[in-house]
Amino acid sequence: MPQLLLELFSEEIPARMQAGAARDLERMAREHLAAAGFLPEALKTFAGPRRLTLVVEGLPIAQADRKEELKGPRVGAPPQAMEGFLRKAGLTQDQLVERDGVWMAFIEKTGRPTTEIVAEMVEAIIRGFPWPKSMTWGTSKLRWVRPLKRILCVFDREVVPFAIEGIEAGDVTEGHRFMRVGYGWGGQPFKVRDFDEYAKGLLEHFVVLNVEERKARILEGCKTLCFARNLELVDDIGLLEEVAGLAEWPTPVLGDMDPAFLDLPGEVIRTSMRTHQKYFAVRDPATGGLAPHFITIANVQSADGGAVIAAGNAKVLSSRLSDARFFWDEDVKVGFEPWLDKLNGVTFHAKLGTMAERVERIVALAGEIAPLVGADVAKAKEAARLAKADLASQMVGEFPELQGLMGGYYARAAGLDPEIADAIRDHYKPQGPSDAVPTAPLSVAVALADKLDTLGCFFAIDEKPTGSKDPYALRRAALGIIRTILESRYRVPLLRGISAALLGGFNHIYKSGMLSFSVRPGAAAPEDKDSQAARTTVLDLLSFFADRLKVTLKDQGKRHDLVDAVFALGDDDLVRIVARVEALDGFLTTDDGKNLLAGYKRASNILKAEEKKGWKAEGGREILPDASAPEVQLHDALRMIEKPLADALAAEDFTAAMRELAGLRGPVDAFLDGVFVNSEVPAERDNRLKTLAAVRDAMGQVADFSLIGG
Incomplete structure (x- = not known):
């Protein structure tokens, strides 16, 4: 069946927008085609530095004839309703049909040529394309990410005739901006009539259309250059994604760096290369350290093998690293105390005070947490006091992504305790699902304190995540706490940490005059009539952690209702909670577990019905003289498991x-x-109900089985 080929050719599309643009183009094309009644056999999009491409396979030459049914007003409805319906349907009343007291319109529509539908679709896509940022140019009212130069639109090997803001659709595209077949420079136009000709022509004109092919070309070229010089490429997936969107004909070039810069922290060198120049770093496999080289991705294949490109990029890199060396030298001279003074003038949040006040809260929290994880309290407080100081350094001012990391380097340069330096370095961890968690007790204490303060304070001022919006990364902070506790297996009572964090948040707001109550030292609740607000906030934050724990365990294949069932017990020890969930998950996969859950629900339903009528379990249960065998057996079974169950729970052997x-x-x-x-x-009735209540109570020591589905 016929094929549709569309290319929207423009000036450079920012690399960060290309993947999203390809997805949006595919979505919008599918929606428009579906609305026209088309179900293509295949649809694929491509995005590159200067073009968005769509290819659709299996479209018919024309739309099929259609018969539509429109439901109108009821018979006897007001005249205004009938007039409006007739205008919408384009019919007269004598053309309507009555069905079950309702007027129906049956409209036959002749199918339109596919070219007409495609022309309308492309115009709607172009005019409504959701670029994150767009612009107009010249006298045109059209908005696009950069000036739109050409529209290639071919269906069944013929041009689809239409024009948008003076740009006529055609069958012409162009290749690389600089490289061209034969002699000369500049984009070289050429005609195509289907996707095979298009892809082949682009490749012949030095354009790699598919981003995955561009990434593979970059990686293969980089590794080949490294192999030739006995080097190793430093993997950087994010940079690979970016540079694949910068070059149509990506060509790796190896350059040399002044070895004198290697005494700078490796992260500084890599960040300078990556952030400013989009260079890949390389390492010496013999030492594991960075090598005095870099790889840049050129957009041309030069006759000299890239020698001039490499030399020019080396000069630029030397300038960048000279700046970095200056920042390092100046920062080492200044030290921590002046930076801490500067934090008094840095606002953390309008309702939460300065960064210096935040540091005070983190210090107090670190002191609370340190004994729980086996860390030295004095060291934990000192590390927390210094953790944010590097925010005032020149290096972090230039490279914000190095905050914390540079603090660790500066602490070592100042001769501070290595444990404190590590805690400063690691206190932001983990910053994402692939980032490692801190493991040393001191690092864990400061990292937890930092994240708990963030959560506690923003919950205290009611700045909670809503829907997909999470401007203060509170979900990430909660997941970071959960991962840190679970992977380190430290027994940190969550409620204690939350209470201490909220105490700091509430008291700060109180001091600033924005809250009507304060909190007693060491307590989680305010002293006056507004105490319910604070208690509600504590519960909200615990519920927030429960939701984040569900996300974590769901990724491991655990059921979310099991988390609810365990959290309902009021336990706030994450390690113990997860152990309960895992044991419960395993138990419920067995026949005993499934049947016992069903029995629990039957017993619970009976008890709920009786409790609504006013029944209460008062006094102990007993074996009545005329008790049946099943009563005696269940009574004995409950008595027999009472001590072993209590022992197992006490030993946390779930x-x-x-x-x-x-x-x-x-x-x-x-x-x-x-x-x-x-x-x-x-x-008899009272005793039997007490027996069922005893079953519910015994099982309720492990989890709230009423919250488990199934």
């Missing part, structure tokens, strides 16, 4: 606790199937 509960499966089934609970004899 798998053993589940095994004990599994012993109730048979007796519970027999009781529910063979005993009439709502006996007409009050003593």
Whole structure:
């Protein structure tokens, strides 16, 4: 079937926008084609530095004839309703059909040529394209990311005739901006009539259309250059994605760097290369350290093998690294105390004070957490006091992404305790799902304090994430706390940390006059009538952690309802919570677990119905003289597991606790199937209800089974 080929050719499209543009083009094309009744066999988009391309396979020559049914007003409706419907349908009343008291319109539409539909579709896409930023140029009212130069639109090997703001669609595209076939420079136009000709022509004119092919070309070229010089490429996926969007004919070029700069921290060198110049760093495999070289990605293949390009880029890099050396030298001279003074003038948030006040809160939190993770309290407070100081340094001012990391280097240069330097360096970790968590006790204490202060303070001023919006990265902070605690397996009571963090947030707002209550030292709740607001905030934050824990465990294949069931017990030890969830998850995959859950729900439903009528479990249960065998068996089973279950829970052996509960499966089934609970004899009814309540209580020590689905 016929093929549609569309290319929107413009000036340079920013690399960061290209992947999103390809997705938007595909989505918009699918929506427009579907609205016209087309279901293409295949649809693919491409994005590059100067072009967006769409190819659609399997479109018909024309739209099929269609018959539409429109439901109108009811018979006897006001005349205004009928007039409006007739205008919409383009019919007269005698052309309508009555069906079940409602006027219906049946409209037959002749299918339109596909070229007409494509022309309308392309114009709608171009005029409504959701660029993050766009511009106009000249006298045109059209907005595009950069000036739009050409529209190539070919269907069934013929040009689709239309024009947008003076740009006529055609069958002409052009190749590389500088390189061209034969002699001379400049973009070389050429004609195409289908995608095969288009892709082949671009390659012949030095344009790699597919971004994945550009990335593969870059990686292969970089590794070849490194192999020839006995070097290793420093992997950088983010940079690879970016440079693949900067060059149509990417050509790696190896350049030399002045070895004298290698005494700078490696992260400074790499960041300077990456941020300013888009260079890849290389390392010496013999030492594992950076080598005095770099790889730049040129957009041309030069006759000299890139020698001039390499020399020019080396000069620029030397200038950049000279600036970095100046920042380093000046920062080392200044030191931490002047930086800490500067933090008094840096606003953290309008409602939360300065960065210096934030540091005070983190210091207090680190002191609270340190004993819980086995860290020295004095060292934890000192590391927390210095953790944010490098924000006032010149190096971090130039490279904000190095905050914390540079603080660690400056602490070592100042001769501070290596543990404190490591804690300063690692306190922002983890900054994403692929980032490692801090592991040393001191680092863990400061990292947790930093993130808890962020969460506590923003929850205290009611700046919580809503929907997809999370401007203060609170979800990331919560996930960072969860990962740090679970991977380090430190037993940090979450409620204690949350309470301390909220205390700092509430008290700061109180001091600033924006809150009507204060909080007692060491307490989580304010002293006056507004205490409920603080308690609600604590519960909201715990619920927020529960949701983030669900996300973490869901990635591991765990059910979210199990997290709810365990959290309902009021436990705030994440390590213990996860151990319970894992044991519960394993238990519920067994027949004993599934059947016991079903028995629990039956027993719970009976108890809820009776409790609504006013029944309460008062006094102990007993074996009545005429008790049936199932009653006796369940009574004995509950008595037999009581101590082993308590021992298993005390030892946090939740798998053993589940095994004990599994012993109730048979007796519970027999009781529910063979005993009439709502006996007409009050003593029997009361005792049997107490027995079911005992089953519910025993299982409730492990989790709230009422919150588990299934």
